[in-house]
Amino acid sequence: MTVPALEVEGLRHSYGGNRLALEDVGFRVMPGAFTCLLGPNGAGKSTLFALATGLLQPTDGRVRIHGHDIMQAPGKALAELGVVFQQPTLDLDLTVLQNLRYFAALHGIGRREADRRIETELIRLSLFERRGEKVRALNGGHRRRVEIARALLHRPTLLLLDEPTVGLDIPARRTLIRHVHALCAEDGIAVLWATHLIDEIDPATDHVVVLHRGRVRACGPVAAVNAETGCTTVAESFDRLTAARPTADVEAAA
Amino acid sequence: MTGRQLKIWGIAFQGIVAREVLRFIHQRERFLGALVRPLVWLFVFAAGFRAALGIAIIPPYETYIPYEVYIVPGLIGMIQLFNGMQGSLSMVYDREMGSMRILLTSPLPRAFLLVARLLGGVVVSILQVAAFLLIVRLYGIDLPAWAPLTVLPALLLNGLMLGALGMVLASTIRQLENFAGVMNFVVFPLFFLSSALYPLYRMEEAGPLLWWLCSLNPFTHGVELIRFALYGRIDGLALAVVAGSTLLFAALAVRGYSPARGMGSRAPSAAG
Numbered sequence: 001m002t003v004p005a006l007e008v009e010g011l012r013h014s015y016g017g018n019r020l021a022l023e024d025v026g027f028r029v030m031p032g033a034f035t036c037l038l039g040p041n042g043a044g045k046s047t048l049f050a051l052a053t054g055l056l057q058p059t060d061g062r063v064r065i066h067g068h069d070i071m072q073a074p075g076k077a078l079a080e081l082g083v084v085f086q087q088p089t090l091d092l093d094l095t096v097l098q099n100l101r102y103f104a105a106l107h108g109i110g111r112r113e114a115d116r117r118i119e120t121e122l123i124r125l126s127l128f129e130r131r132g133e134k135v136r137a138l139n140g141g142h143r144r145r146v147e148i149a150r151a152l153l154h155r156p157t158l159l160l161l162d163e164p165t166v167g168l169d170i171p172a173r174r175t176l177i178r179h180v181h182a183l184c185a186e187d188g189i190a191v192l193w194a195t196h197l198i199d200e201i202d203p204a205t206d207h208v209v210v211l212h213r214g215r216v217r218a219c220g221p222v223a224a225v226n227a228e229t230g231c232t233t234v235a236e237s238f239d240r241l242t243a244a245r246p247t248a249d250v251e252a253a254a
Numbered sequence: 255m256t257g258r259q260l261k262i263w264g265i266a267f268q269g270i271v272a273r274e275v276l277r278f279i280h281q282r283e284r285f286l287g288a289l290v291r292p293l294v295w296l297f298v299f300a301a302g303f304r305a306a307l308g309i310a311i312i313p314p315y316e317t318y319i320p321y322e323v324y325i326v327p328g329l330i331g332m333i334q335l336f337n338g339m340q341g342s343l344s345m346v347y348d349r350e351m352g353s354m355r356i357l358l359t360s361p362l363p364r365a366f367l368l369v370a371r372l373l374g375g376v377v378v379s380i381l382q383v384a385a386f387l388l389i390v391r392l393y394g395i396d397l398p399a400w401a402p403l404t405v406l407p408a409l410l411l412n413g414l415m416l417g418a419l420g421m422v423l424a425s426t427i428r429q430l431e432n433f434a435g436v437m438n439f440v441v442f443p444l445f446f447l448s449s450a451l452y453p454l455y456r457m458e459e460a461g462p463l464l465w466w467l468c469s470l471n472p473f474t475h476g477v478e479l480i481r482f483a484l485y486g487r488i489d490g491l492a493l494a495v496v497a498g499s500t501l502l503f504a505a506l507a508v509r510g511y512s513p514a515r516g517m518g519s520r521a522p523s524a525a526g
Contacts, residue, residue: 053359057513071513078361089352091273093280098273105269106360106367108262134280 003067004028005080005158005190006052011061013047021047023214025061029192029207031157034184036201037194038234039211040242045194046086048211049162052192053083066157079107082151086162086194088143092136096127096146099135100153107154114153121149125179141172148179158190159183165200173200181205198235208234210241217241266362267370274374278381288336288382292329293389300325312453314485322395327481328450330383330405331473334413335444337379339436342420358511365508372421372504376413383409401484408483411496412476418503419472425510448474449481472499 006029013022022044029035039045050056052063054070054077063070068077090099097118104114122128125145135143144164151159161180165173177200183189192209193200201208201222209219218225218241222234229237278284304321311318357367387402398404423440445451447467454474458465468474475495482489509515 053355054513055355055358075361075363078359081359083355083359085352085355087352089356091277091353094273094276098276102269102273103356105265105272106357106362108265108362110261110265 002031004064005031005033005066006192007064007067008048008052009062009064011048011051011063012059013044013051013056014059020059020214022051022058025211025214025216027209027216027219029158029190031190032184032188033207034181034191034193034202034205035207035209037192037209037211038196038198038201038238039194040196042213043211043242044214045211046162047214049083049085049160049194052160053081054078079154080157082154082156082159084144084147084151084159084161084164086164086166088147090135090143090146090150093134095132095134096122096138097131099146100131100150103150104153109154117153117155118149121152125149139172141168141175144168144172144176145179148176152183152189156189158192160192160194162194163196164193165195165197177202198238201234203234210238212242263362263366266360266367267373270357270367270370271374271377274371274378275381278378284340285382285385288333289385289389291336292332292386295329295332296322296325296390296393307452307456309453310455312455314482314487314489323397324453325451326390326395326397327484328448328477330386330409330480331412331448331450331477332445333382333386334376334379334409334416334476335441335473337375337382338413338416338418338420339423339441340420341375341417342422342424342436354511364511368421368508368511369504372414372417372507375417375420376410379413379417380406380409397484398486400486404486405480405483408479411493411500412479415472415476415496415500415503418500418507421507422503422510425507425515444471444473447471448477450474450477472496475499 008028009026011022011025012020014020025044025048027035037045037048047056051058052065052070054074057071063077065077066080068080070077091102094102100118100122101111101114104117109117118131119128122131125148127142127145127149130138130142135146138146148159148161148164159180165176168176180191180193181202184191195201203222207219207221208225210217210225218228218237220228226232226234226237229240231237231240300322307321309315309319309321309324315323357371358364360367383405384402387397391397423436447464448471449457449468450473454465454468457468472495475489475492478489479492479496482492
């Protein structure tokens, strides 16, 4: 049986106090699947990302990346994980190349091998000729592309992206979405793409996980989720699942 | 540990230190700021103060010394103090929290990553001190010929202590989000309640409480460690206090960035 690239099981988290930020969250992302993590603001997406990257310890439950538990074997799990965080994480005063070399070093990749991989990734994203420029000189879309190139340098099996298109114009968004889909199709990388923008989903191929108020409301291929909710589009399903009393609605619909 | 693992750690360590140095070189204003501050104290404050303050012969000095000579170790300490706090401050800002996340999602052990980052900051502070010592020498202040070398271990230790303190502050005190706060509550007390500007015996004359505060201040011991090291000597008490404080602060810093304390916990309040 194939090992899931990401397996989340019974995940609960509270930041102290009564309210749970995540409540019994569970889902899988298989190799080569492009999965959208959908949820309105405050749904718990960022908490889920902090837990999946090991920056935060869950109150309960587990996250496995390529079979490795992020809390028990963080080294092995993180080696399989590439992340693009919501907030920019590049050093603006360093060049593209310096930023990427720094990241490669963090993963123990030697200079020669690092330069080889950097060249490959930058060429793929048509940024190779800009490698000597300071990141400050790049626009938002290009900075995001550099972050994606960076997240792939250590050849992860799972790529997490937390609302990567925030602040980008439409052409830059399209380029990014197309590129990441290609990574799934061509390299078999599993992707978890958090967003609250429904139009970023490709209903033909993508999977969705709908998160609302810390709970998973639905997950699976788009068609299956639509069938479950009795809707014809993801947008309708999403509205129904994240309505004021979603559980009752779903039950009524089913 | 296998040779391969050791090599991976070595690559990561080099990369982390190189990044700190590169960032420093690219930020010219930061370099100038780091130099101008102690030089103003040296050229203006010390020059005006020398007439007002006579200093008895106290170790490590063997003769009467002008005030400018006395204040040099304190200003070196100040360079490292600002460097350590600046590191912590930039970490407090979200933009830097982002780069902290990149660091902490490396598969290498967290304590190693944090110590490497700490050492990167110390290397930067030593570059600043080297530039300062060069100007001090050109200005005509007499230091032993070997002072730049003998002071190195003291700079390393003092820099580690202050850098670790900065990390602890960055990870624990959420309210300390602007420079004024750090200046008022950390930098000023540490600097003025120390032996950087006036010898401790002067503080004793001023009052026992002040003397106690100065004696307990780890920064005092950092400055004394540097002062003695400039003359090729070791102040045992200072060494013990600085080493002990470094270990304590480093342990607290590593704890501050542990997943159980949740360095990601700030994000969800701001976003989904």
